[in-house]
Amino acid sequence: MSRPGDRRVVAGVSGSLGSLTALHRAAAEARVAGATLRAVLAWEPPGGEMGHRGGLCPPPVSDWRQLAAERLISALETAFGSAEPGVPLECLVVLGKPGKVLLAAADRPDDLLVVGAGARGRVRRAMWPSVARYCVAHACCPVLSVPPSPLHRAFDAVHRRNAWRLPLDARELAD
Template sequence: MSNAKGRRVVAGGSGSLGSLAALHQAADEARRTDAELLVVLAWEPPGGDLANRRSICLVPMASLRRDAGQRLLAALDTAFGDTGPGVPYQGLVVWGTPGRALVETADQGDDLLVVGVGCRGRLRRALFPSVARYCLAHAACPVLAVPPSPLESELASVHRRISLRMPLDARELTDSRP
């Protein structure tokens, strides 16, 4: 299902808000450049491979891979619905960390790697390494970093207020800002 020119646009498809924005940008780039879209979902056993091998209750790898494939299909459905991205595409389920899986998939010089940067607070940055930073540092091809939607930070703010049981005025949500 590869295109004649061999151009590829690679993007992660975890289903996060950042990845959904990146998927839309990647589909636009693939359409604009007549490229094939490769949507990658990286997966690892819970706790990593070493923890899984040492576990008393081993989870079958085939089951974990199947679950990852279902998450990828759900992310594609969330991003594009039944119509799909409107360009030739492939979904790839890759065993490994997200950054490494994306960089290893986008291994040709004329590939374009599209990543969402997402909203990240101090605690999240300390606990979870940034996939976008990893890709920017290690990719052998151009990387397009898609900034988070302004709505993402507003949604996070509303979620925080609700979880802290703070009052929320619904008029704030519809307030028009220049």
């Protein structure tokens, strides 16, 4: 059993808007609980482990790990700016599937695992399996699945309009 000062709030970080929302929530939960915030980024080489090995001159795995570490640092800077989260911070960059990596990082019953709710809609769920659902189904600790920020929907709408090159009326964003 861990001591009270050893409590951890584990946040899955990918750099997406949903993971940044979850990271903010995890920091808030860590402050309330007096816990350490553990930011975890899981990564795999492009094409997966087998695709990486089969390439004609694949870059060393250390290069991909360095890129993943830079992505985690960038996500933390985006989430908190020059300020810190206000709690002890532990960063992990781990090679592996996101769900399994997060469960290994949150392996104590008194941990709290915080993840973004993930993609919504049947097509998105079919194309990108939900890390949040995997974690909820297999975790040994509580899991907090954070829904997207209300601004996320507005951002997606603007992104779709830009992709289709449709005109944008800024008054629509005020709704």
